[in-house]
Amino acid sequence: MRPGLVSVVIPCYNQGRYLEETVRSVLASTYRPLELLLVNDGSTDDSLERARSLEKKHPEVRVIDQPNGGVARARNTGIRAAQGEFVLPLDGDDTVSDAYIAEAVSVLQQRPEVKVVYCRAVKFSEAGEKAWKLKPFSLRALARDNMIFVAALLRKSDADAVGGFSEDMHMGREDWEFWIKILKNGGEVVQLPFVGFYYRLTPGSKRKKTGTRQKKRERIAYLNKKHADFFQQELNGPLRFQRSWSRRYNTLLRWLGRK
Template sequence: MQPSEQKNLVSVVVPCYNQGIYLRETVLSVLESTYRPLEVIIVNDGSKDDSLQLARALAEEFPEVRVIDQDNGGVSKARNTGIEASNGSIILPLDGDDLISSDYIAAAVEVLKSQPSVKVVYSKGVKFDDSGEKSWNLKPFSRHQLALDNMIFCSALFRKVDWLKAGKYSVEMRYMGREDWEFWIKMLKDGGEVVQLPFIGFYYRLTPNSKRKKTSSAAIKRERIAFMNSKHAAFFARELNGPLRFRRSWSKPYNTMLKWLGLF
């Protein structure tokens, strides 16, 4: 049975895999939000550290926090699990080591409530580690640029109904990486506006074991591009005049040249 949806409730879904050392800081950044009502759903994705124990301690301490424990299935599965169990009409995914500002949720919800045509709201962001903050220049959103690369970090706010219409996060991408990029394509390829808030609301933690580094080999990139072309061929044809290529920035000129030569 699906939980009943509460119109003004924001559900913050926190997948956690071996991020126990950061988990409390992440959850506190949510609970310090100026927005209410909200709930925090921590999805322990088969962690081998003390993440589950720490998550349960947070749930004991704070009534807004719930914990779901599942076998390791990857971040897409963990996000889907948390959203499926959520009670809110608005979703914010937040990885177990990242942070948000106290005013981020309130400002994003105001946009979603006042502008029905907007599907996704995010903010400016910074990257950080123990040495301090590092600037992060996100490109402006357009569907053409989204076909080439992602400019919306994973922790944007969206309506639960749009997640469902998009077909949820793709669990098939577990070992390919860039699941958030493919999800935004699913969410936005057929329309919907995107708003970036004019302040820093998201803090992306740089860690030595980031998944992005593990999924950057040429073989994995080729697998990822093949998957995305198989799922979104019409979108890439519209925006890039053909499929996404390994050298992504060359996609549209290369496809256009092949068509001009009658080879594609």
């Protein structure tokens, strides 16, 4: 592991048309040293060819090709191959500002108690862009919902310590569960006071596909099974389908002598 090196892990599944824009945004960063790990996750478009082309043009870029296994597995492949002290997971159609990585690394280097650094964000599409209104971070708020997008910087050692992203979480929001694993036993979070991340909205966005009521029920059941201790600590019991009411409902049940 090289101290100070940032490994940007970019999983890509059929995002070839956006991949060069994503890579160029990282290469425009004011921070060095960098490595970019492009993990082609069994794409059926020209993603692999485009990734290989970028690898030939830029010495910082390294391509890993694997059969399709889902975004969590692709991220984990990249994290395992990463040689850097710090990791930035970044999806293959999103972009970052030129200052984001440098400012985030500065915080992580100066403050060892901080585990995760992220920033303000924008959602964009061909129709334009709009601010992404992220809720303030706290562990109690994290127990109810996620406010840290996947493209946050952290130490590789912290990702390794929790086994990376959970590859058996097939109902979406793997990043939420990842941050719970990273933070539930301690560690501070810093949000930088500027827009440094740009989240692309596309018609086939996974976020839309995993936003159904059934997927939400599956997700809540998975989280409760895996992190019962965390929800007990923050919500006085399990996460409920009406998530914002979880703590009040659990407290009422406890007061009534029920669980």
